[in-house]
Amino acid sequence: MKNLRRKFELFCYRNRSKGIPNLMLYLCLGSAAVYLMSNIAGNPILYALLCFDRGLILRGQIWRLFTYPLVYDAGSLLLTAVALLCYYSLGQAMENLWGTLRFNLFYLTGVVMMDVYCMIFGGRASVTYLNLSLFLGYATLYPDSQFLLFFIIPIKAWVLALFDLALVLFDFFVNPFPYNFFSIISLANYFLFFGKDVLNVIPMSWRANASRLFRKNAPKPKAKVIHFDVGAGSFEATHAQPQAPYTHKCTVCGRTDVSNPELEFRYCSRCKGYYCYCQDHINNHTHIQ
Secondary structure (H helix, E strand, O other), X not given: OHHHHHHHHHHHHHOOOOOOOOHHHHHHHHHHHHHHHHHHOOOOHHHHHHOOOHHXXXXXXXXXXXXXXXXXXXXXXXXXXXXXXXXXXXXXXXXXXXXXXXXXXXXXXXXXXXXXXXXXXXXXXXXHHHHHHHHHHHHHHOOOOEEEEOOOEEEEHHHHHHHHHHHHHHHHHHOOOOHHHHHHHHOHHHHHHHHHHHHHHOOHHHHHHXXXXXXXXXXXXXXXXXXXXXXXXXXEEEEOOOOOOOOOEOOOOOOEOOOOOOOOEEEOOOOOOOOEEEOOOOOOOOOOO
């Protein structure tokens, strides 16, 4: 699985310029146009033609499978404009880091997975959860970036990400089937593309403390005693069990999350391959081509 992910990331890197550039710009402009025509002009016909409707899709209106991301309404005109501007900024940041192809695949995968689930089990696909996966992806890549809550209170992205994930779990346990799985399926593209890197939304200090607590309470491995017979005599040698393998290792200095749990580790998108660097070398290394 790890080799498959590396091949996929290498393929996306080699073809990073392919796809639809500035995808979020087109989606946000389209959403703004639909909102203005449906709410300001008082004509909901366009909204009704683009939203997801399982019954109408089965009757042949298949364009609804891909046009519902254009139907976004945050309530008032001001909140909708701010939200669309925010989602555009998040999408641009992810596309600049990942490349056009990988970001396109990320967003399209979320659309297709919601379509398949809603067509099988019912329900209405919504752009709200799709944009939530976009925010979680940004928070995983940039956990220490700050947002202004209520336009006043600065709060880091990882805090909002953990809060959103808690709400998703709450919906999962409160809502009945099949609606309880809808929030999980709508974030499937996030878990699929990030894998174990979703742990980046958890502060490194928390993970380091949990790792130390686990190693402290875990039973210590017993040393193996090997007997050697040499002629008429014999002697014993003690062989210690190897330590648990690391998860991240810096390509430059060789430090790992096991030897230095206080460090943060990131993967470089400009290196050709799957190379990890610590916080001291992520911005200070020679790119591998």
